[in-house]
């Protein structure tokens with residue numbers, strides 16, 4: 001996770017403010033964090049299930065759904081808002 005955070009900081013260092021490269025780079029870095037979290041929660045849900053901790057698995061499943069929703073929101077921003085802004089400059 002620390003490496004992903006540094007990668008995101010690198011995007012900011014290497015790009016100019018307000019450019020599609022920076023905005024999409026930040027979205028990409030953010031989605032990498034979400035994907036990391038999704039993988040972690042998916043694994044923990046399986047573990048909780050194996051241990052018979054159904055209540056815990058249920059709570060983790062709710063969090064997983066939130067992480068997946070965050071990922072979709074970020075993807076939507078990249079596809080719609082930033083892509084549209086990028087097309088204005090082409």
Ligand SMILES: [Fe+2]
Pocket residue numbers: 033034037067070
């Ligand atoms: Fe998240």
